[in-house]
Amino acid sequence: MYKISIIEDDTTLASLMSQHLTKYNYDVQVVTAFQDIEEAVTQYQPHLILLDINLPYFDGFYWCRKLRQTLTCPIIITSARAADAEQIMGIESGADDYIVKPFSLDVLVAKISGHLRRIYGDYAAQQERSVRYEGLILYLERLILQYDNQAVALMQKESALAQVLLSEAPKVVTRVTLLTKLWDDESFVEENTLNVNIARLRKRLKELQAPYHIEAVRGVGYKLKELV
Known part of the structure; x- marks a missing residue:
């Protein structure tokens, strides 16, 4: 809707x-x-x-x-x-x-x-760059995350985070990699900043009712996986 x-x-x-x-x-x-x-x-x-x-x-x-x-x-x-x-x-x-x-x-x-x-709509999908993981689609130009005809708008950092996780899924992406991709130099970013953006992206997935979850891998980073 x-x-x-x-x-x-x-x-x-x-x-x-x-x-x-x-x-x-x-x-x-x-x-x-x-x-x-x-x-x-x-x-x-x-x-x-x-x-x-x-x-x-x-x-x-x-x-x-x-x-x-x-x-x-x-x-x-x-x-x-x-x-x-x-x-x-x-x-x-x-x-x-x-x-x-x-x-x-x-x-x-x-x-x-x-x-x-x-x-x-379908016409936009044909014209735009996107990243897909199974049924989850991220439209890069519009910062839109879509699943099963449901869509949510993302903030810029949320979209950048989603792009990395979808591109690498279901592999684990290290915290250092995520921080470097999102902020260029992870040494200037507070530890909690990534956690906040992960939480926001998890909320977007729930809004979509998408059967996917961002799992924290202790001491390593995060990965996008399908709910079982």
Whole structure:
């Protein structure tokens, strides 16, 4: 099930969009903590974001640039600002599309479906470099981990970690190798940093309900193995 974040301060419109998207079997998050949008969205890890421009605290252009620092999923701006300059600014801020209000909810669904198909569908898989281990696929350009038509977005370090583990699976990868691959010089990385990223990647595998686990091999490192 694809996850969509709605960032819209018009509660009536946000509710209408949420209800309509739910009918199409999307998992929907309506963000209400406008002072902390980045944290709310990053924790949810959506496959697509619907972003208004006129928001409290900071506008949508600011949040689009901010979210683009860590997320690669499609961002669609939904705004009553119809001027060409506003739409250009939205795209230059990192958005993939711009829909002017008022809009048809059915057109919105079609736009969403098109972007999801382009980014996560079969066509995207044919065009993009990927690393596979059995049924688990990591798409390197989009930082997407997929299993059985389910997908989660990864942070950059999580993706780099997954790439090494999938490439070497089911062999053990030493801690030194992982630290060197992820941070170039492991001597400047705290011991706990790798543990944190391993824990995050384990969480992503659980979200996918993938039958794989990252096993710690005492005194050596980690390996990706199939659950039995």
